[in-house]
Amino acid sequence: MVLFIEKPFKRLMRIRGIGQVLTVTAGLVVLSIIFGIMNPIFFSSRNVANLLRQIAPILLIGIGQSYVLITGNIDLSIGSVVGMSTMISATLMTKGINPWVSVLITIIACLGVGLSNGLLVSFAKLPPFIATLGTMTIARGIAQIANNNYNTDSIGEAAQGLRDFFYYGKTFGLYNTIWIALVLWAIFNFILTRTKTGRHIYAIGSNAEAARLSGVNLVSTTTKAYLVSAFVSCVVGLITTATSGMGTMDAGNSYELYAVAASVIGGVSTLGGQGMLFGTIIGASIWGVLQNGLQFAGAPVAIRNIVIGIIVVISVLLDVIVRSGRGARKKRIESTT
Amino acid sequence: MEDEAYIVEMEHIVKTFPGVRALDDVQFHLKAGQVMALLGENGAGKSTLAKILSGVYTRDSGTMRLFGKTIEGDLSPKQAQEMGVSIIHQELNMCSHLTVCQNIFLGHEKTRGSLLDNRSMRKQAQEVLSSLEIDLDPDIQVGDLAVSKQQMVEIAKALQSNAKVLIMDEPTSALTSVEIEQLFHLIRGLQSKGVGIIYISHRLEELQHIVDVVTIMRDGKYILEKPFKELSMNQIISNMVGREIKEKFPRIPSHRGKKVFSVQDLCAGPLVKHIHFDVYAGEILGVAGLMGAGRTEMTRAIFGADPKEKGRIILDGKEIAISCPEDAIRHGLVLAPEDRKKDGLCVKLSVRENIALPNLDLLCSKAGIVNRKKETEMVEKAIKDLKIKLSSTEANASSLSGGNQQKVVVGKWLARNSKVVIFDEPTRGIDVAAKVEIYQLMNQLKESGIAVMFISSEMPEILGFSDRIMVMCDGRITGELTREEATQEKILELATQFENKFETQVG
Secondary structure, three states: OHHHHHHHHHHHHHOOOHHHHHHHHHHHHHHHHHHHHHOHHHHOHHHHHHHHHHHHHHHHHHHHHHHHHHOOOOOOOHHHHHHHHHHHHHHHHHOOOOHHHHHHHHHHHHHHHHHHHHHHHHOOOOOHHHHHHHHHHHHHHHHHHOOOOOOOOOOOHHHHHHHHHHHHOEEOOEEHHHHHHHHHHHHHHHHHHHEHHHHHHHHHHHOHHHHHHOOOOHHHHHHHHHHHHHHHHHHHHHHHHHHHOOOOOOOOOOHHHHHHHHHHHOOOOOOOOOOOHHHHHHHHHHHHHHHHHHHHOOOOHHHHHHHHHHHHHHHHHHHHHHHHHHHHHHHHHHHHO | OOOOOEEEEEEEEEEEEOOEEEEEEEEEEEEOOOEEEEEOOOOOOHHHHHHHHOOOOOOOEEEEEEOOEEOOOOOOHHHHHHHOEEEEOOOOOOOOOOEHHHHHOOOOOOEEOOEEOHHHHHHHHHHHHHHOOOOOOOOOEHHHOOHHHHHHHHHHHHHHOOOOEEEEEOOOOOOOHHHHHHHHHHHHHHHHOOOEEEEEOOOHHHHOOOOOEEEEEEOOEEEEEEEHHHOOHHHHHHHHOOOOOOOOOOOOOOOOOOEEEEEEEEEOOOOOOOEEEEEEOOOEEEEEEOOOOOHHHHHHHHHOOOOOOEEEEEEOOEEEOOOOHHHHHHHOEEEEOOOHHHHHOOOOOEHHHHHHHHHHHHHEOOOOEEOHHHHHHHHHHHHHHHOOOOOOOOOEHHHOOHHHHHHHHHHOOOOOOOOEEEEEOOOOOOOHHHHHHHHHHHHHHHHOOOEEEEEOOOHHHHHHHOOEEEEEEOOEEEEEEEOOOOOHHHHHHHHOOOOOOOOOOOO
16 A cells, blocks of 8 residues: 555655755645634635635746746745736726737737846846845836826726636636636646746746756746746736725735745745745745735735744745755765765 | 075875875975965865965875964964965955955954054055055045055055065966066065965966075976076976876877867956967867966857957858857857866756756747756657766755766767867866776767867866867967877977967066
8 A cells, every 4th residue: 555655756756855845835735724724714615716816827827927936036026016907907898998919919019028128137137136136116107197196997897807807707616716826837837847947947047047058048038038027917906906996006015926926835945946836836835825814814915924924934934944954964975074 | 594494394295185195205395485386287286285385275284383383283374374375375365345455364353452543454454565665545445446556455455464475377368568577576575585486387487586495296296396597498397297107098090180160369357368279179188378368268268158359160161150158059169167066067957957958949849848858858869879877867966976977068069960069167176087088978969069168177088088278378379289299398398389468678
């Protein structure tokens, strides 16, 4: 009996960074059980469906941030791109433009931000923190001028199809938002693990110079990661528009940091080269379960923020401790040989 | 000066590193006011000796006396500094954003109460600078100064902390002739103040201007100590070379084929000047030279890793344009770089991913999806061919031993059909068994008609394994030797053929 599970288990344990993912998965299960015991409504089908729909946008931006973090960079413009996306799409729709044409224009505009981020970081060689801090501010500004510094009116009846597609509709009993997140996750996970581009993303995050000397194009690889990040942020912006039926200028505020939190809790290294999108799902879920569960437990927003902040710090700290322990052991071995 | 006491006495110094005896029963003496040249080939043990004297390394055995005081036990860098030993490295260690004065007092700032006493520091800095006849404003930022001036600030810093023994490692390598003259003037000034100077340099032609005594080392051993005047240049060179060739090199006869690859008039920065050479199919071209001769820089420029100023690269009779490593790889020209951790490996990735990385174009479908089956086959073949020892192909590259890491760096290039393979120091820091495997691999490449180029700082390896030897010095090719005519003396002579920068008559 044990023999049957031994082999796949060994293969699983060989995957790099699986340790932290398994730990946080266990954490997620424990947290859910605790919240479930504290308040049985937590596990009601209605709440689970809502919870998953809350997690979806965090998972999406988490995917984007994970891509960029694995290349060894960071994307601070995510939240502003969400805001830009919702403001541009809503403004266009209130002006009577076909919702799907509006979506297309919005995606192109957001990819423009991703392209700028990628080129500023890889071609102009700006520090990613500074480059994306700049585009973050610019994108927020664009969100504000999109409708002359006002939130938009309702996007109206014409956009009902879009609202159903992104938020209210269900397919096979699950909200569409969840499907969108899962499908995009599957696609981007496939790209990251099974394609040349994915391999290059890990390689430049692990050692950019070695990757370059192996023939990897740093500019195009980095830019692709930023484009993915801008694309998923754009989708989250569209979901936001569909949810509220209008555009608000400060939508997506501090989402870039939630995205970092989801990635990092899920085991993505901020130093690059390490992490997997499976971890990002778990990270985003922990974020969502905490928000939702603490709300049920009656904790005010301030307490929720504090708890999530602590969880982020602890998960990174654990990773650092595990790593330095390993490093110290290795050094000892080296010094004795 | 003859009867003055020694300020540094080192006897029977032994230092071993894992697998190497870096210093073997070495002695070294220095008197106050003396300029001592410490000479030897790459790997002779000069730097190790300097590091022991300055406390960076601790000796395994042997006695050390500084200023007549026997050093018991280990000497720490701080102790060494307090006793007056300062070292000026080839790469200067300065905080470029701080001022001259701040750098001079870095780590031992003067304070009044708990506040910095800037006025008195500035005054003292000015005094030290003018006592050395250095015309510098103490308030200027070090980053704005030329390298030569930065070096002078380092010397001033050493003197401020009361240095009586000054070790200078290749101090003139980055200087122009006027600057060298200034430096020599400074050294003579220090000498008259009674400072003992240990001068490590490969530029033998400079020695006549300043050096009193010469200590020569070879292969970690002490060879001789003599006044400079009693030695001729030829005597110095013949004492520096003569490393015993202990290893056997598995050389196979070459069948030199047609000309595959030539580089014409390649220029790229100060260490690659008008490089011109050809490589033939089925031969191994060794590139010899001292550290800093520009060999690595040359290969990086050829490979497209660094920009070139000008030059033509011709492969199979056709000129090819290489502006990045991607271009070079596509044309069948590959480079296994020198520093495996920095340039060769993605250490956080698995061995499988590292070997596959440059070959993804061969392993992917048109849509860019990696074919796992092909990948596994390629990786397993590479591991088998190179006898890489590992627990699993999924093991992190960082978990392998140095030799096995080097095999991965080399192995990832062999899965593709290249025409020219360049190895930069392929055997540095790996054990003998791994070395032999790398040699055999180079032989296989040679037999299959590939043009192989390899850079090595190990004289025996160059002599024992190359079919033809090209020697570089200071960014230029100073000569080419066939296997038959090459000797250690000839190589070293070519490797020290610097352009005479220091022509002015001094002293």
